[in-house]
Amino acid sequence: MNFLERIKEQAKSNMKTIVLPETKDIRTLKAANVILKEGFAKVILIGNEKDILENTELPDLKQACIIDPATYEKTPELAQKLAELRKSKGMTIEQARELLNNELYFGVMLVHEGIADGMVAGAANSTPDVLRPSLQILKTAPGIKLVSTFFIMAVPDCNFGNNGIFLFSDCGLNQNPNSEELAAIAISSAKSYKALLGIEPVVAMLSHSTMGSAKHADIDKVVEAVKIAKNLAPDIKLDGEFQLDAAIVPAIGASKAPNSPVAGNANCLIFPDLDSGNIGYKLVERLAKAEAYGPVTQGIAKPVNDLSRGCSFEDIVGVAAITAVQCQNA
Secondary structure (H helix, E strand, O other), X not given: OOHHHHHHHHHHOOOOEEEEOOOOOHHHHHHHHHHXXXXXXXXXXXXXXXXXXXXXXXXXXXXXXXXXXXXXXXXXXXXXXXXXXXXXXXXXXXXHHXXXXXXXXXXXXXXXXXXXXXEEEOOOOOHHHHHHHHHHHHOEOOOOOOOEEEEEEEXXXXXXXEOOEEEEEOOOOOOOXXXXXXXXXXXXXXXXXXXXXXXXXXXXXXXXXXXXXXXXXXXXXXXXXXXXXXXXXXXOEEXXXXXXXXXXXXXXXXXXXXXXXXXXXXXXXXOOOHHHHHHHHHHHHHHOOOEEEEEEEEOEOOOEEEOOOOOOHHHHHHHHHHHHHHHHHO
């Protein structure tokens, strides 16, 4: 059973409701059809029922709950709630009603009110457009100051990490995190790995240096992040700074950092900036033929996940399964 199959089985154990708002995109409808056919989550689709169900080649869509904001009996109530949530920003009830014509704001309000447990979007919208209503309405989870993203990388025929399953972060959101932000990303990533896989996270803070083998301000940032993370979360097995090989290859880890409990055994890799994280996951995906699941968002009060606009419907299915498991652990 591969990673995604395990996640789907876990999702089936406590079915959650995922809202897929981008119903004008055929990839969304195909993904919804698969989710409902496989039965690992309930689905809410936003849009006109007649237009959606005209896709007769997708028979399982009939199992979806289809909500049209124009006719939904709770839309006035949602508009009132939205106006209350944003009144400090001067939002009026009229502005709230208008904003709920936006499928993303409507979907996030469904999550806020518990009508849905989580949302997956981004096939037809940019990352800022997906995250803006999430942060305005749901805000960050308690104790979390920074929203970040991660990828689950499943590398075939790999003995490193957790039998080839790694978490890479941050690969999709924070451009150049400072030490405090990097520490926050590491702590959130460790919690995400434990929640999704039920396995102890072993977190490596990556650099082009291992334990002082080079000197540079970029390295200093990572070293300071390690100190902060250890102070904030001493129960997490975390260390650094590491070059990649010292982080995941036991023999090299033992040679370069013999006193580290993380060296050579890491399954969570924290990149020092967005450039290295994005390049890293794409290299592993393309050259090692790894399965890349994400970007998955962490730190929002309720699970909302963004997709690449180049995603396939299979990608949406995978992110929906991960979102469902995040909902179980929310």
